[in-house]
Amino acid sequence: MNYYIIYLIMTKPEQIPIQKHITYDELLYLIRHEKYARVLTRLYFIKYRYEGNSVIISSERVGISSPVGHRWQKRWNESGYEGLIPRYTGGRPPKLTQQQKDQLKQILKSRNGWTTNQVRELIINEFGVEYCLMQIRRILKEFGMKYAKPYPHDYRKPDDADEILKKHS
Known part of the structure; x- marks a missing residue:
């Protein structure tokens, strides 16, 4: 002392x-x-x-x-x-409301193969809110969605390609 x-x-x-x-x-x-x-x-x-x-x-x-x-x-x-007892105030309020998050989740489930950049652009266009890519990943994790490395899809592939393949083999 x-x-x-x-x-x-x-x-x-x-x-x-x-x-x-x-x-x-x-x-x-x-x-x-x-x-x-x-x-x-x-x-x-x-x-x-x-x-x-x-x-x-x-x-x-x-x-x-x-x-x-x-x-x-x-x-x-x-x-x-x-x-x-510590008083936690909860931090900064989220940019998207719970209703907007539910709407986003429905849009994302309507199609497979989203990239984080595509999700980011979707949020900007639909809700006028801008997030960094790390926050997009957190939101996707919160939704229980897994993100993986995307691979290219051939736009010319027919919807029933598996059935056509079974018929010809």
Whole structure:
């Protein structure tokens, strides 16, 4: 620990006290039975705060910055254990709606032999949305479609070529 942190600890009293929503034994029980690593780290932070360590020391012990420690403590003080559970917002909304994806899937099933470039052009023409080829592959995988190396099809081949072949052989 460097001298600057010691100086801060000695000169600055703890500004926001930790609220003890549960007993220390209940906190230890939660730590022993926690499944998720992120929540477990946050519980250890709270444990160190319960033991009387400052936010800076507790943050250092679990390997986070002190602003993150202050945020975790604020969430603990406001909501208890539920405040420590990560809040995922789901990320960026998709460019295609579920209805458009269903429509795309029907169009793709109507014909075999699509290339990713053809699917990309289809999405641009039908829906006015542009995706990179990697995202096209993800969409196809989401649909349960497999993509393979395309081979050329002879446009002159009749639809009943297999039956004609059986008759002549």
